[in-house]
Structure formats: C-alpha cells, structure tokens
Amino acid sequence: MHSILESFSRALYLILNLNKELIGIIFLSIRVSGTALVVATLFALPLSALLGFKKFPLRGAIINVLNTFMGLPPVVVGLFVYLLLSRSGPLGFMALLYTPAAMIAAQSILAFPIVASLSHSAIVSVDPIIRQASMTLGATPVQTSLTVINEARYGIMSAVIAGFGRVIAEVGAILIVGGNIAGFTRVMTTTIALETDKGNFELALALGIILLLISLLVNSLLYLVQKRGLAGNR
Amino acid sequence: MKLDLLASHIVKSYNGNQVLKDCSFSFDRPGIYVLTGSNGCGKSTFLRICSLLEEPDKGEIFYIEGGAVLPCEIALKRRMTLVLPKVGLFNTTVFKNVAYGLSIRGIKGREAVERVGKVLDFVGLDHKKDQNALTLSSGETQRAGLARALVIEPDILFLDEPTASVDEKSTGAIENIIQRLKQDGSCTVVMTTHDQQQAARLADFLMVMRDGKISAC
Numbered sequence: 487m488h489s490i491l492e493s494f495s496r497a498l499y500l501i502l503n504l505n506k507e508l509i510g511i512i513f514l515s516i517r518v519s520g521t522a523l524v525v526a527t528l529f530a531l532p533l534s535a536l537l538g539f540k541k542f543p544l545r546g547a548i549i550n551v552l553n554t555f556m557g558l559p560p561v562v563v564g565l566f567v568y569l570l571l572s573r574s575g576p577l578g579f580m581a582l583l584y585t586p587a588a589m590i591a592a593q594s595i596l597a598f599p600i601v602a603s604l605s606h607s608a609i610v611s612v613d614p615i616i617r618q619a620s621m622t623l624g625a626t627p628v629q630t631s632l633t634v635i636n637e638a639r640y641g642i643m644s645a646v647i648a649g650f651g652r653v654i655a656e657v658g659a660i661l662i663v664g665g666n667i668a669g670f671t672r673v674m675t676t677t678i679a680l681e682t683d684k685g686n687f688e689l690a691l692a693l694g695i696i697l698l699l700i701s702l703l704v705n706s707l708l709y710l711v712q713k714r715g716l717a718g719n720r
Numbered sequence: 721m722k723l724d725l726l727a728s729h730i731v732k733s734y735n736g737n738q739v740l741k742d743c744s745f746s747f748d749r750p751g752i753y754v755l756t757g758s759n760g761c762g763k764s765t766f767l768r769i770c771s772l773l774e775e776p777d778k779g780e781i782f783y784i785e786g787g788a789v790l791p792c793e794i795a796l797k798r799r800m801t802l803v804l805p806k807v808g809l810f811n812t813t814v815f816k817n818v819a820y821g822l823s824i825r826g827i828k829g830r831e832a833v834e835r836v837g838k839v840l841d842f843v844g845l846d847h848k849k850d851q852n853a854l855t856l857s858s859g860e861t862q863r864a865g866l867a868r869a870l871v872i873e874p875d876i877l878f879l880d881e882p883t884a885s886v887d888e889k890s891t892g893a894i895e896n897i898i899q900r901l902k903q904d905g906s907c908t909v910v911m912t913t914h915d916q917q918q919a920a921r922l923a924d925f926l927m928v929m930r931d932g933k934i935s936a937c
Contacts, residue, residue, distance in 0.1 A: 589824050613805060613808065615806050615808035616808050616810065617810030618773065618804060618808060619804060619807065619809075619810075620804040620820075620868075621773060622771060622773060622804065622874065623820060623821040623824065623868065623869070624794065624797050624798035624801065624821060624824060624825065624872065626794055626822045626824075629824045633810070633820075636810070637811055639812060702804055715811075
C-alpha cells in the first residue's frame, strides 16, 4: 500500500512538473492517434456517404464487414501491418516499420471501420423527409446529399470521437509495428506496458492518469455533441 | 413569363395498387387551385408528380412557357416548390432553414438576408429567426415551411395538406398567408386538402379526386 501511494505521489510530481519525457510521449501519442483518425475519417466519410445514398451490389456485405471490423483485435491489425511493411512484405521497400508512420497506418485501420460504420448509421438515420424537402427546394443530387450529411453531423462527430477513443487507448498494434523505441515510437500505452514490466510505476501511473483524463475529455466531448444534437430535436 | 402546367393522362401505382388512373388537368390560369378528396385517394401522389418529385408510370407532365414545352431540368425544378405535410425543417436556425433555397442557388449575403427577413415578416416568424427550427410549434413549423418555399419566389407553389396537423388558430394564419399570396398574384398555388370548407374558402379553381381521377367543380 505504501509503495502504491509513493508511486502515485511521484506520478503526480512528474505531471505537475511537466516532465520533458512525459510531455514528449503524450504529444507523440496525440500526434499519431490524431493523424490516424484524420486518415481514417478521410476514407471513412466518403464510404459511409456512398453506402448511405447509393444502392449497389455487395452494399449489404460491406456494411456487414464494417460492423464486424469494429471489434478488430489490435494485435491482429498489428500483425497484418507488420507483414505488409516487413522487409520481405509487399510494402517492405518503403522502410516504414518501427516508425510513427507504421503506427499511424495501423491505427487508421483500427479507426476506419468505427468511423465508417457509425457515420453510415448516422446518415441513414436522418429522416427521409429531409432529403425530399431538399429536393423540393431545387437542390441538385449532390446538394441534397450534402444536406443529409449536414443533418447527420452530430452523429458523424460522435463517430469520429469514438474512433479517437478507440485508437488513443490501444497498445497491441502500435507495439508490434512501432517497436516502442524511446523518443521515436514510444507512446503512452506502450510506455505504460514497458515501465510496468520494469517496475518503474511512477511514469506508468503518470501516463495512466493522463490517458484517463484524455478518455474523460473524449467522453465529455461525445456527451456534449450528442446533447447538442438532441437539443434541436426537443 | 407565366409558367403553365399540364398534367396529361397520369397513371401511378404502388405495389400493384393503382392510385392514379388517367388523371389530366391544366393549370393555365393564375390563382389558387384546390384539390380535394378523401384521405388516401391519391391527392398527394398527384401533387408529388406535378412538382416533379416523383415520376408517373404512364402519362406526362408538361411545363409550358410562351407556347414552348420546357425540358425537365434542374432550372425548371427550381421554378416551383412543394411544401410537404411533414415540412422537414433542418436542424438549424429558422433563418438558415429559410435561406436554404437561396443558398443552393448561390444567393448569399445582403440579398439573402433581405429576402429571408421579408418572407419571415410575411409569415409572422421574424421574431423566431434565430431559434432552432426543430423547437417551433406545429403551426410555426408549417409557416416556416411556407417561408422556406416562398423565399425562392416560385412560379408555382404546391402545398400538400398545409393545415392537416395544426390547430384552428394556426389554420387561420396559414389560410391568411395563402389568401395574401393570391392578392399579390406572385405565384400560382396548387394545394390539397381533405377539408371541404377550407377548399371552398380558398379555391379559385376547385378540383375533386375520386376513384383515381380528377374532375373540376
């Protein structure tokens, strides 16, 4: 008990003193996960719009696969990206393994189905009358689709926030493809795993507290977005 | 130039059930056309087809201007509008809802502000312009829907049961707006209602839909 309290107080000391190593790890985590989320969203939004607006063969199968992949095990994604980027893999010539770019790629794959699937749900949940109202006012098909997407904005924002929550807290994929190299690919979750192994609990605890605070912030944002979306529907 | 509408031998079925059976009518004079008939007789379907929101199974809709039939393009679609019974306001302010039709036509800035202000004043919602449209009462929602349609200054305004879901007071307010449109002579109004008394109050030209066919009264 004494050692836990001591580690906890040292962790707080690290946070309050803005420890350089700690800050570097936090920023790298946010940079990697944030970039991964942007990449995932750039691909996910057009796909969710396509699935929401167009009927085409295999549409149902794609939705089913996206829903299934929302629960992708990070280690499997890590393994898949590792095989792609390893020297003998098809993308080995890019020499991206054990770099932040590889971590971004892995996290993008993890976030993509979440953002795409939840955004698709948000788009199809928009009342069909909105589409008709837009058309009756003279909107082109593209303008009508953009109007429907705009109506789904709170749901889409929730999807993006949920995607961020997923990637910022994952450890398996980035540990495999990033290699946990100090000052280069070491992020919050991989540091916690490593420092716990080493018995260096204060840094692990400090990062754990920061990670929890980020999760709290993400969930608060999610709550606010959903509340704002509902406010108009009173 | 005045835009005339000719519906010619319109047939429409849903799931094998023929709703419209050879409906023809000419809307070639300014004023208020009121289509009555019992619930589910096909009034709304006819309006949706006339406003080019749906296509008929058979028959054709002609829009004629200066003796020439206009092609069914977006430019033509933008000269008319249909206010649906469930208006479908967007989750944003009343102002932005009303400005929507202008925005998609590339009309923004001062002109949009002036036109929206004028039309909101016309329907008596000027004081609600900054309120979220989804928080309006049902009567106000209908009036906001009317404002959203009127701001684009349509040649033909289709109204599908504009007072079906509102109370007596709001019905009076909406009827008053329609009457003032007639006085302005700014557009031809084609509306449906199942309320015979309302039809008698508003109609310059009364039509009845029975057994999937339209007849003038």
